[in-house]
């Protein structure tokens with residue numbers, strides 16, 4: 083069944099056929115055919131299956147070049163540029179930082195990425211059409227972090243409490259999404275404590291199509307600032323801020339490609355619109371993402387503990403900017419879903 087939001091979206095992003103669109107569509111078709119073929123040249127390094135980056139490039143129909151031989155490589159096309167550095171646990175996609183589960187490795191003179199990172203992190207950004215089932219996007223559950231006895235991050239001198247800021251941001255995002263025709267439900271609408279596990283359960287109960295948990299950060303080092311977005315960690319990998327891997331698969335793993343796609347677009351828009359420090363799309367086994375039956379992300383919209391960023395977060399003009407960015411990211415995610423379904427946008 084096509085939801086009203088999808089119908090609306092077809093109008094909002096009516097196809098404008100230009101030559102560049104046709105060239106891109108043909109490139110995507112050819113590259114897509116290549117990406118179906120199983121990857122060759124996989125090797126086991128440090129207990130993980132790794133695949134060579136030149137192989138990834140050829141599957142994507144893109145070029146592989148060294149920036150520094152044996153150290154830095156890029157995979158690129160006219161539209162996309164992915165940069166990888168030996169031993170680093172992240173890459174950049176058109177300048178945006180995305181974390182991997184395992185670091186980039188060198189073998190046989192070329193850089194390698196793990197199969198798990200290829201399947202869960204890199205390929206979803208380029209070939210979401212290869213993952214089934216494709217989600218719909220109509221009912222969005224927003225989860226304002228903390229509440230009641232749990233105030234979350236605080237900055238006493240700026241009189242900031244995360245629980246109030248997250249609620250305020252959720253209401254701003256809700257109003258905007260509703261203007262685009264989406265159905266939006268909040269896990270809490272007032273200052274009450276809700277256990278973490280109840281939040282994804284709520285999203286599951288109302289059959290949400292996307293879950294977005296909204297938070298702000300705090301740390302004792304007042305110099306730390308920036309925005310980050312989390313998706314659920316793939317099975318067998320360690321989370322970005324943890325050392326130990328977990329081999330178990332959780333419900334939150336099922337929609338990994340779509341969570342990745344949503345997380346990338348939301349993070350990308352937040353950085354573009356606020357010019358905040360890009361802390362990247364990260365991985366964590368957060369309780370609010372663990373039992374989800376739909377794609378989900380957790381947004382950390384900045385550090386209340388940083389003097390400048392804290393003051394920004396405290397201003398309603400900045401929270402408007404954050405809300406605009408989150409909505410723009412969700413709309414880009416919608417476009418990516420439409421393209422994956424063969425609807426040009």
Ligand SMILES: [Zn+2]
Pocket residue numbers: 227228234235244296297298
């Ligand atoms: Zn929080």
